[in-house]
Amino acid sequence: MTRDDTNGVITPATKLRRKLESGEFILAPGVYDGFSARIALEVGFDVIYMTGAGTTASRLGHADLGIATLNDMRQNAEMIANLSTNTPLIADADTGYGGPIMVARTIEQYARSGVAGLHIEDQVQTKRCGHLAGKVLVDTETYVSRIRAAVQQRKKIRSDIVIIARTDALQKHGYAESVARLRAARDAGADVGFPEGIRSITEAQQLIADLAPWPVLLNMVEHSVTPSMSASEAKDLGFQIMIVPLATMSPVYRAIKDSLQVLKKTGVPNTEFSPQQLFRVCGLDESVEIDEAAGSANFEGGVDQQ
Numbered sequence: 588m589t590r591d592d593t594n595g596v597i598t599p600a601t602k603l604r605r606k607l608e609s610g611e612f613i614l615a616p617g618v619y620d621g622f623s624a625r626i627a628l629e630v631g632f633d634v635i636y637m638t639g640a641g642t643t644a645s646r647l648g649h650a651d652l653g654i655a656t657l658n659d660m661r662q663n664a665e666m667i668a669n670l671s672t673n674t675p676l677i678a679d680a681d682t683g684y685g686g687p688i689m690v691a692r693t694i695e696q697y698a699r700s701g702v703a704g705l706h707i708e709d710q711v712q713t714k715r716c717g718h719l720a721g722k723v724l725v726d727t728e729t730y731v732s733r734i735r736a737a738v739q740q741r742k743k744i745r746s747d748i749v750i751i752a753r754t755d756a757l758q759k760h761g762y763a764e765s766v767a768r769l770r771a772a773r774d775a776g777a778d779v780g781f782p783e784g785i786r787s788i789t790e791a792q793q794l795i796a797d798l799a800p801w802p803v804l805l806n807m808v809e810h811s812v813t814p815s816m817s818a819s820e821a822k823d824l825g826f827q828i829m830i831v832p833l834a835t836m837s838p839v840y841r842a843i844k845d846s847l848q849v850l851k852k853t854g855v856p857n858t859e860f861s862p863q864q865l866f867r868v869c870g871l872d873e874s875v876e877i878d879e880a881a882g883s884a885n886f887e888g889g890v891d892q893q
């Protein structure tokens with residue numbers, strides 16, 4: 588956790604909320620497990636994003652079709668959020684995993700796990716990735732009751748966790764319905780709007796203008812319906828947050844596959860890093876320091892081969 592100006596400790600949720608209030612632009616790469624999160628932290632991102640698609644793929648080996656449960660998602664989020672309590676984590680919370688009671692549990696569990704922000708959407712429980720065709724949505728009333736349950740629970744537990752309202756309405760129900768749903772979510776107390784699957788730059792500009800001064804999130808999924816944008820383009824358009832869900836999962840697929848194909852073809856191992864190098868990404872030295880500071884001699888001779 589971070590210390591504020593008065594030297595009090597502030598939670599990652601408060602830190603994220605303050606960033607939003609100050610108007611700071613937030614770029615958050617998608618991470619899906621401890622190792623990808625560690626790499627994002629090593630590179631120095633200020634905020635990271637836990638992708639539900641990546642969590643489902645890495646923890647369950649399945650596609651983003653509403654297969655991951657609250658427990659799957661919360662466990663992954665808790666582990667990632669606690670790798671660096673200075674770095675707020677925004678986590679996917681899909682539909683909130685049920686009716687208002689389950690949404691309230693989701694808020695409480697994510698908040699207690701150290702998650703700084705989360706998004707809840709208006710798809711039916713058997714949801715799918717927002718960039719797949721054929722999505723089915725709940726009606727606006729049901730959606731707003733999810734958001735209301737989230738906001739009420741946030742207040743009840745006195746958490747600063749940032750509630751991001753996502754609508755998947757653009758593809759099937761069009762622009763007007765999407766804006767109406769987001770405005771209803773905003774009026775129910777959501778902190779940020781997330782129009783999923785924005786289809787053009789003009790549409791992005793219109794959405795930002797129609798929702799202003801409410802902060803709007805850009806979900807930068809490439810090779811789908813949303814035109815590719817850089818962080819500076821998104822910022823200039825007026826977005827306040829840009830997530831790139833596949834930022835780690837996509838390069839990992841290519842890298843692992845290329846390496847495994849070489850191994851299969853030649854039988855020659857072609858790994859690039861020593862175990863020490865890889866473990867250093869995952870806090871090896873900090874762990875050894877804890878042991879030493881406790882007066883233990885477990886690592887007296889160091890861990891590097893002579």
Ligand SMILES: C[C@](O)(C(=O)O)[C@H](CC(=O)O)C(=O)O
Pocket residue numbers: 617637638639640641651679715716717718783806808832833
């Ligand atoms: C944002 C998202 O919910 C995610 O799980 O990261 C996905 C991203 C994706 O599948 O590419 C989404 O539904 O957009």
